[in-house]
Amino acid sequence: MNRDQVQALMTVLAVGGSLVGGYVITQDQVAAHTVSFPTTTPTPTVTASASGTPSASPSASASQTAASPVTKQGAVFTERRYGGRVQLSVTKLNGAITAIALDTATATDGRQGAFPYLVQEAIAANGSNIANVSGATYSADVFKQALDSALSKF
Amino acid sequence: MNAKIGMREFFHHESCMGTVFRFGGHTPFDPAKTESLVMQACAILHEADRTFSLYKPESPLSRLARGEVAIDDLVPVVTDVWNACAMCEKITSGWFSAFTPEKTFDPSGLVKTWAAKAAADFLVDAGLSDLTINAGGDVWISGDASGENDWRVGLHKPVSIADAEAGIAARVNLRGTPYRAVATSGSAERGNHIWNPKAPDRAPADELVQISVIGRDLVMADVWATAAFAMGHSAIEFINKFNLDNPGQSMQALAISKDGELTATEGFARLLAK
Numbered sequence: 001m002n003r004d005q006v007q008a009l010m011t012v013l014a015v016g017g018s019l020v021g022g023y024v025i026t027q028d029q030v031a032a033h034t035v036s037f038p039t040t041t042p043t044p045t046v047t048a049s050a051s052g053t054p055s056a057s058p059s060a061s062a063s064q065t066a067a068s069p070v071t072k073q074g075a076v077f078t079e080r081r082y083g084g085r086v087q088l089s090v091t092k093l094n095g096a097i098t099a100i101a102l103d104t105a106t107a108t109d110g111r112q113g114a115f116p117y118l119v120q121e122a123i124a125a126n127g128s129n130i131a132n133v134s135g136a137t138y139s140a141d142v143f144k145q146a147l148d149s150a151l152s153k154f
Numbered sequence: 155m156n157a158k159i160g161m162r163e164f165f166h167h168e169s170c171m172g173t174v175f176r177f178g179g180h181t182p183f184d185p186a187k188t189e190s191l192v193m194q195a196c197a198i199l200h201e202a203d204r205t206f207s208l209y210k211p212e213s214p215l216s217r218l219a220r221g222e223v224a225i226d227d228l229v230p231v232v233t234d235v236w237n238a239c240a241m242c243e244k245i246t247s248g249w250f251s252a253f254t255p256e257k258t259f260d261p262s263g264l265v266k267t268w269a270a271k272a273a274a275d276f277l278v279d280a281g282l283s284d285l286t287i288n289a290g291g292d293v294w295i296s297g298d299a300s301g302e303n304d305w306r307v308g309l310h311k312p313v314s315i316a317d318a319e320a321g322i323a324a325r326v327n328l329r330g331t332p333y334r335a336v337a338t339s340g341s342a343e344r345g346n347h348i349w350n351p352k353a354p355d356r357a358p359a360d361e362l363v364q365i366s367v368i369g370r371d372l373v374m375a376d377v378w379a380t381a382a383f384a385m386g387h388s389a390i391e392f393i394n395k396f397n398l399d400n401p402g403q404s405m406q407a408l409a410i411s412k413d414g415e416l417t418a419t420e421g422f423a424r425l426l427a428k
Contacts, residue, residue: 131303132293135310135338
């Protein structure tokens with residue numbers, strides 16, 4: 001494989017871009033702390049609120065059918081590097097994650113803005129059907145704990 | 155998903171060595187026995203940390219580094235790791251070295267995955283063989299892993315997780331391949347912390363920002379990732395040639411240079427997840 005082939009390959013993979021696992025995440029969406037899935041049904045939405053107020057609870061219109069979404073909240077995890085706390089709610093429908101809400105995200109030194117991107121990574125991982133990430137760092141793993149904690153309650 | 159009938163999914167995170175280890179898979183045992191086995195595996199990690207941490211002033215390795223004791227005075231496992239480091243230095247033609255620029259013994263580049271492999275061996279022998287382990291970003295998959303996702307590993311972008319661009323650069327699927335391990339070395343989180351054993355005064359390597367190595371063995375993938383990071387631009391050609399000379403020990407790699415150039419070994423593209 002020569003360099004041009006790799007470059008073509010990685011252009012498709014969009015290293016350094018915003019295409020991950022088939023999900024296009026625009027800067028506008030990121031700025032709004034909201035990430036949308038473009039394809040699957042139902043249309044999932046992720047909202048990340050750093051206000052400490054839980055968000056993205058199941059719709060009041062959810063009916064008692066087999067297709068009702070279920071939301072569970074995970075435990076609070078302390079993020080060692082920046083001293084922040086992370087707590088997530090995960091909504092599943094028919095076994096698939098349809099929404100992740102960042103209920104609590106505090107940090108001590110101005111890094112609070114990073115947490116929405118951790119949510120973004122979890123969405124990418126979910127959509128990519130992968131069990132592990134190589135190169136993942138402490139922050140990512142702590143986030144994964146928070147996510148797994150929520151998932152384990154289903 | 156796609157797990158065997160009667161198996162329960164399990165996972166566990168353990169903080170150790172300044173990072174997080176993740177154990178996951180499917181267990182044939184009840185939750186109490188599964189937890190007991192995983193706790194015993196974690197004890198292996200913590201014992202390795204107590205022995206080899208250079209951040210703990212009273213660890214055997216710290217005492218060795220200060221010259222207070224001779225290696226023969228320490229627990230035999232220190233000699234085992236010393237010998238493993240010497241073997242890895244030879245296999246990598248000197249590109250991996252456990253001796254610091256200050257000439258002290260620092261096996262940190264090997265101990266994390268060495269301990270994870272010992273923990274994995276314990277679990278597999280105990281019957282928890284449907285297993286993946288993520289040792290702070292270095293991933294191992296057992297041959298009995300039954301989940302489709304267990305075989306798919308994401309490679310992180312060469313940026314910090316706290317960066318706005320954090321995310322997954324690529325996904326590989328190792329099912330049906332000879333490869334069971336993915337290890338990544340890079341400067342995104344801790345800067346240029348890998349010294350180049352062949353540079354004057356062992357200056358830090360800085361030609362690459364990240365390299366992921368996909369191999370058969372977790373420890374060797376980790377060692378090769380460190381060695382290849384030190385090699386810099388020549389790493390991919392080095393591995394291509396190594397694969398020709400050692401087909402039974404072949405590995406694949408994806409390197410990202412500080413200029414943003416991407417290079418991969420001959421067989422890398424075939425591993426990309428569909």
